[in-house]
Amino acid sequence: MAPVPDFAREARWLACGLSPVAGIDEVGRGPLAGPVVAAAVILPGPAAIAGLADSKRLSAARRSRLAARIRATALVGVGWAEAGEIDATDIRRASLAAMARAVAALPLAPAAVIVDGRDLPPGLPCPGEAVVGGDARCLSVAAASIVAKVARDARMVALAQQFPGYGWERNAGYPTPEHLAALGRHGVTAEHRQSFRPVHNMLWQGPRRPQTSP
Numbered sequence: 001m002a003p004v005p006d007f008a009r010e011a012r013w014l015a016c017g018l019s020p021v022a023g024i025d026e027v028g029r030g031p032l033a034g035p036v037v038a039a040a041v042i043l044p045g046p047a048a049i050a051g052l053a054d055s056k057r058l059s060a061a062r063r064s065r066l067a068a069r070i071r072a073t074a075l076v077g078v079g080w081a082e083a084g085e086i087d088a089t090d091i092r093r094a095s096l097a098a099m100a101r102a103v104a105a106l107p108l109a110p111a112a113v114i115v116d117g118r119d120l121p122p123g124l125p126c127p128g129e130a131v132v133g134g135d136a137r138c139l140s141v142a143a144a145s146i147v148a149k150v151a152r153d154a155r156m157v158a159l160a161q162q163f164p165g166y167g168w169e170r171n172a173g174y175p176t177p178e179h180l181a182a183l184g185r186h187g188v189t190a191e192h193r194q195s196f197r198p199v200h201n202m203l204w205q206g207p208r209r210p211q212t213s214p
Helices: 008-015 060-073 083-088 091-104 139-162 177-186 197-204
Strands: 021-027 036-042 075-081 112-116 128-131
Touching: 008 021, 008 112, 021 091, 021 139, 036 091, 036 139, 060 139, 075 091, 075 139, 083 091, 112 139, 177 197
Parallel strands: 021 112, 112 128
Antiparallel strands: 021 036, 036 075
């Protein structure tokens, strides 16, 4: 049975006098195209928004409804790292940079953070803890996962209009059979992560020149 996120870790930080507490999560490590996106969310309390869960366990419609409630009820910051930055560094460092930008984008600086994963972003203005599977265990991190997922999906829908034929409005840039087949037909775009193996291999083999938006 999947764990149900709760407010226990947030409550421990609050009990130490550290308020507010932000949950942080990112989405988009695995795709071949598009940015990695992080969100930071400060919830007003444990019962502020019903139905929060790991975004991967929610339908797209449910995520969208919850993201709207989160933005209306909580404090939210979103950070991005584009494909070029991912290629210039690596996906881990780009993800941590997006998380740091999400914290910086919050309208109120947190006194502590809870981050999904094994690493804390460098340069945070406060203490924090990294929790593996935090999006399934901590309410504020679950909220962040939802906001980040909805923001990234919307961005990929918009990019699909600039680069039609890859199905990004459906596959969000992940290496689905549809996306891989489109790479073979149309070549690599400016939004593809050229350091990721399927894209790198295609460029190495000398396919069509990278596309730019119309």
